[in-house]
Amino acid sequence: MTRAHLTGWGACEDTCDAAALVVSELVTNAIVHTASRRIHCELHELCDDAGERVRIAVRDEGCIPGDARAAGRIAPEEEHGRGLLLVAAVSTAWGAQETGPGLLVWAELPRDAQELAIPGPVPDAATAPGWTW
Template sequence: MNPQISTPLKELVQRLSATPRGARLARRLTASSLASWGYPYGSDPNETAQLLVSELATNAVIHGRVPGRDFELRLTLPPEADALRVEVSDARGERRLQMLRGAPQDEHGRGLILVEALSRKWGVAERVVGKTVWAEIPLWPGTGKRGGPGTP
């Protein structure tokens, strides 16, 4: 019998208050989690993840807030993965993708243009209560570099 050794899934799941303080804490938790997973502070993946989480958490606080309800941050890095998955879920489901994404000249919605530029792919998934906005950040495992076209 040959026992298999498996590398555990790296995951952070945290509920946070739907306040500016909760959004700041989401960014800090992201930075420290990625640092402990081998992507140190100042590396491309760490900084990119912080920017994405900051945008998505701020959107959850401003546009997805329901009084008395929290938002949830989930970071997932499967073993031998080439991407980090970032998810931010809020309690407001009536906001659809068309309402979230604005044109560059609009006062609102430009943050999701940033999310689109920094992620390999992203989207919105409905939940029983609310929605989840997710994005995947390409990674080069163990190098601290962001992957993608033209990246060595």
């Protein structure tokens, strides 16, 4: 669905690929780490002084009681825990804000492939923003 919407908006293939990755990671986090019965995902086209961008926002209904996960260093052999690092690597901006009992996590991508950041080294989990899921 993400690719279909963005293709309809004229976004380039690289942006569609990056957006599909971001949606997958953010929705997966909401499914795995919250008690949400409903998860809301939005795609928006933005055009302002910062340029033309796609904004992805995923809102959940709140954490599972007693299941908060502290952010920290991820061991190299761990299979999970790098989703937000991937989001940070392919996005020009991203963040989160509490929305009542839940959390809204968002990311922005440029519509034009020429503006897509070429991912450099992925930040270490210990230096990434403090997240608790």
